[in-house]
Amino acid sequence: MQELTMYQVDAFTSVLFRGNPAAVLVLDDWLPEATMQNIAAENNLAETAFVRPNGKGWDLRWFTPVHEAPFCGHATLATSHVLAHELGIDGQLVFETQVGTLRVDRSNGGYQLDFPSFPPEILTETPAPLQAIFGTDEIKAFRNFENIFVVLADEQAILSFVPDLPEILKLDPLSLVITAKGDEHDFVSRYFAPLAGIPEDPVTGSIHATLVPYWAQKLGKPNLSAFQRSSRGGHLLCELKGDRVLISGSAVTFMKARIYLP
Structure with a gap:
């Protein structure tokens, strides 16, 4: 045996039972994928993170309850917290992932994540499921490689959605973000990913790799305060810096726990 x-870590919060929980396992090498x-x-x-040393830094993978995820921000933050706070690893953390190299530094008692920017791709046609979800084809929407983003009128519209x-499942292979x-x-914002086994994700770092370039252009400034309006909620301080977010x-x-595998 x-x-x-x-470890289980609440990410994008300094208060327990807020933010987004993620599990983290630090391995010598990958376990079988199954x-x-x-x-x-x-x-x-929402995610379980597996991380292993690669000689220069770390390899990092994320799994939802139903499949491996190509990109996850909150579990990257949770992994960084485990390595730095629980295991005492100093200095910048460098992770090799499916979306390239991610870097994390300690910052003001927290962590600063350096992600690639995935600029929004404007949708010229409204997918039929969006028309059913929002009851209109007059929808302001854009996408990236894994999500469709819909802009609503104001924060109250986000809260009451x-x-x-x-219908969101019919967006397959994409998930849905609403923002205002x-x-x-x-x-x-709020994020719904039932295809990944996540009806609503509490706080999602990865979607901000597209939300930040969108809102930075819209509001005319690179530094932004973001809040994900799930029931748990989470605050993210963001900056668009060239092609990085x-x-x-x-x-x-x-929690710190022992698990037993056959």
């Missing part, structure tokens, strides 16, 4: 240590997927399904969190998950100009923050946030450890 194999014993492994697993085993990593089974661990993620057992955890039933009730997701039609069966914020009242107290520059912009707000910098996102700052905090994290707190909820």
Whole structure:
């Protein structure tokens, strides 16, 4: 029987039970892919992160309850917190991932994540599921490689939105982000990914790699305060810097556990 240590971390928050929980396992080498997927399904969190040393830094992979994810921000933050805060690793953390090299630095008691920017691609035609979800074809929308983004009128529209998950599933292989100009923050958002086994994600770092270039252009400034308006909620301080998006946030450890594999 194999014993492994697993951490659970609330990311994009400094207060327990807020932000987005992620599980993190620091490995010597990858487990079989089916085993990593089974661990993620057992955890039933938005993401379980697996990280291993590669001689120069770290290799990082993320799994939802149903499949491997190409990009995850909150689990990157959670992994950085485990390596720095729980395991005492100093200095910049460099992760090799499916979306390229991600760098994380300690910043003002929290962490600054350096992600690639994925600028918005404007949709010229409205997909039929969006018309069903929003009841109109007069929709302002854009996309990136994994999500469709819909801009709503204001923050109240974000808060009152009730997701039609069966219709959102029809966007396959894409998931849905809604966003609007914020009242107290520059912009707000919510994220629905039922295809990934995540009806609503509490706080999502990866979507901000596209939201930040969109709102930076819209508002005419590179530094932005963002808030994800899920029931748990999470605050992200963002900066568009050339072809990179910098996102700052905090994290707190909820649990350290031993898991037992056959």
